[in-house]
Each structure stands twice: as structure tokens, then as C-alpha cells.
Amino acid sequence: MKENCQTELLSEYLDNELDAVRQSKVEQHLASCADCAGLLGELRNVSRQAGALSDRMPPRDLWPGIAERIGSSAPTLVPARKTVVAGRRITLSVPQLLAASVAALALGGTASVIGFRALNSESVVPLVVEDPGFAPPASFAAIAVETPYDQAIADLTAILQRDRDRLSPRTIRALEENLAVIDGAIERAREALVQDPESDYLRDHLDRTARHKLDLLRQANSIVSRS
């Protein structure tokens, strides 16, 4: 992560809540910073996975018990950064992304996220309760072969398509050949992961190969911006 990375803007960028100037600055930064582009992809994935969940109410109101344990009398909902997912709002900030990811991963097991409640303006926690009867939605099979970089790749591909005339034909050809090599590898890795979805190696390999593509697109956009 670079020193000038403003990760706190990513959530607002995701929600289209930035003004045009800041949005443009974020896009420029994303084109040159693989870390932030990857983080944005992870943020989108978490939002997408959370959006795939059905709203399931707990059998009873759990908040009084939780509040008692953490010493808070009443929940305070935060109107700060919000991500609209499938018709509902989920408050997410980058520092909590890891926690949210962990929570989303836990969905494959015996727990479900029943909601996000804010304790204060700076802190958002995913609340997880035991739910042995929970079954993950069928769409999770498709989610499993996505990578954290897919959205960033799509964004950078669109930018490159728009500006490709600024590159020499030879460079375009070289980039397209390299992208074809990577796309073939990604396809093979996806197929393998579908065959063996439990393989950590195949998961890592798919992500790494997608990261190759992200980095190549980032490099290509960097060349465009210099030309």
C-alpha cells in the first residue's frame, strides 16, 4: 500500500457518492495502484456476497444480550459510508473489510451474518450468530470462482478499450497476445477449481493468475497515460 493511498474513499467510490473531481482522482489512482484496485475488488466481492444473502431474522431479538456484553445500551445506526446491495444498505469501511470477509467466509460453515450494526461513527461490526441450519445460497458456487480482482479488471479493461487508439499497433498486438495467454490460464484455473473447489492451491493459483491480468492492465493504462 502506497503512502498516498486514500483507502477510505474506496467505499464512497463504490457507491458513486464522490463528486466528479474526486471520482476522477480515485480512478486515476486505481489505474496506477494495484493494491487499491485489488482492495476495491475485494470490497465489491464482499458486498456482492453479502447481497446474495437472504434476510433471515433471528428467532428472537439478540441485541439486548449483545449490548449487555459490550456495555452499550442501544444501537446507533451510522449513516456514514453505505453500500447498496440488492435493495438494502450495508455499512462497510475498508478497515472492516477483513472482518466482513471473515464473516462472509463463515457463511459456508455454521454461521450467518444477520446484520451490521454500528457502535459509533468509526466502528462497524458484523454480528455473527450460530445457525446450524443455515445453508449457503446456490449462487455461492459461481462466487467461488470469482477473484478479488475481477471488478478492477473489468474497470481497467473498459478504460483501456476507450483509450487504445493512443497505443501503437505493435503494442496493442503485444498486449492482446499477453492478455490472451492470461485469459487462457484463468479459464483453465477456473475449470480446475470447479472440479476441486476445496483446493487452496487452485484458489491461490486463480487469484495469482488474475493478479497477472490486473497488473498487465495497470501497466497498459500507465503506458496510455504517458503517451
Next chain:
Amino acid sequence: MVSAVLLGVVLLSPGFQQTDTTIAVRSGARMEVRNIEGSIHVSTWRQDAVRIRADDGGAFQVESSGAVVRVRPEQGRWRRRAEGGRERYQWNDYDDGPVHFRIQVPPYVALTLSGAESDITVSGTTANISIDTQEGAVVINGGGGRIVVNSVEDAVQISGARGRVDVSAGDGDVVLRDIVGEVSVQSIDGDVVMSGIESRSVEVSTVDGDIRYSGSIREGGRYVLSTHDGDVTLTVPPDASADVTVANFQGGFETTFPIVLRESQHQRLRFTLGAGGATVILEAFDGDVYLRRGRN
């Protein structure tokens, strides 16, 4: 010569076309050369100055503050022709052909070199080097601190570097020799060959190509070699100590070390060489992995 250099230029006005100029610099200076088509060849000398020449009448602009020297080609070219025993020079505004730079620098000058279609060579420097090229071979002999190379197409060769080496290559082989320092290589279509590497951190990933590493394994070090379509070969001294993980999807694993598998699951094998300590990860999705006993 030296006085001429020192009097020569502290600040050259932009727009002044050069084919040969020498500029005084001091320790800590940085040089940026941005070519389009042609080549950039950088070598070292013992003067506290940089000399920039463009072959074949190529023109360039120079800006210098003493701390930073910036060079870029100028569209146009001097053309020479013989007329009745005399030589006539004619400036042609519309000649935007390749510019071939020959540059001499003190070893301490950090270099930032780029070229859309340019071969780039650097020899003998001891400072940071950053190179960006779309098409063109990159050859570096030397360098220190941090060496960064981004190439879309063509080969990259680096030898004798002392410092961190970061290479991002598209289509072309990457060859690293006698490197002391951290190594990171990301390649798409080409082999990555490393020999004489002394490093605590080596991370190499390619999509379509073989990876070969020959060098030391240091205690507590981390060595990750990963390819999608190709073989991975690691050759290390007989007394190497490492915790090794091997993974592949379609392919096999061969070793000349006696090993006892510690763990085997889902395309992954784990075992320990010697007393362990270093982390070695060898991955070939569609290819074989070889772990070979080299020499001390």
C-alpha cells in the same frame, strides 16, 4: 575538458537541440531519459558529469538543474551530405526517425529510462535504475539500491545487481545472474532463468514459461516460484535447509534429495530439507517441479 564541463551548462534552455552535450552533476544526481524509438545505451565514466550523444544527427532536448538531468528526443534531425568537397548540414523538421542515445554517467547517478520502442542497456552503475519499455530488449549490468524494469515485449537480462530487483515482463525471457538482494519477477509469456542468486526473498510468477532458480537458500528466507504452464526447477546446495511446499495440478514432482513427506493433500506436498527454516514454495499448475541438489 573539466573546466569546459563545469562552465558548460548549469541550466540549458528547453528547445535547444543537441546532438552532443556534457553537463556537470554531483553526487545524488538523477537522470531521466525518455525516448520514443531507437535505443538508449548508458555506460559509466569517472567524470562528475553526464555526456549525452545522439547518433546519426538525432536531436534532443536537455533540462538540468544539476540534481536532475532530463533528456528527451526532439522531432527533426540534422542531415549531412557531401557537396563538392564540402560537407553540408541541413536540418529536417519532419524527420522523426529513431534516436539512438549514447550516454556516459558517473556510477552514482540514478537512472530513469523509458522508451516506447527502444532497446535499453545500462552498464557499470551502482545506483537505482528504473526502466520502462514497451518494445525493446533491456540489458543491465550492475545497478544498486533498487532496480525496476517494466517491459511489455522483449527480453530482460540483469546481472551483477546489488539491491532489490523488480521485473515485470510481458512477452520475453527474463534472465537474472549474480544478483545479491531481493528478487521479484512477474512475467506472462517467457521463461525466467536465475543463477548465482544470493537473496532472502525471491518471488517469481509467470503464466506461460519455465522457471529455473539456482542459488542459495538462506535461513529464514522465502522463495516462491510459480508458473501456470511450464516446469519449475530449483537447484540448491546439498546442505540447504527449508520447509518446502510443492503444488501442481497436472504434472509431477522429482527430487534428487532424500525426503520424507510431512503432509500431502489437494495437489500439495510438504516436506523439510535439512533443519528447515527457510520457506520454499514451488508451484506448476500444468508442468513438473524439480528440486535438484547443486553444489555448495
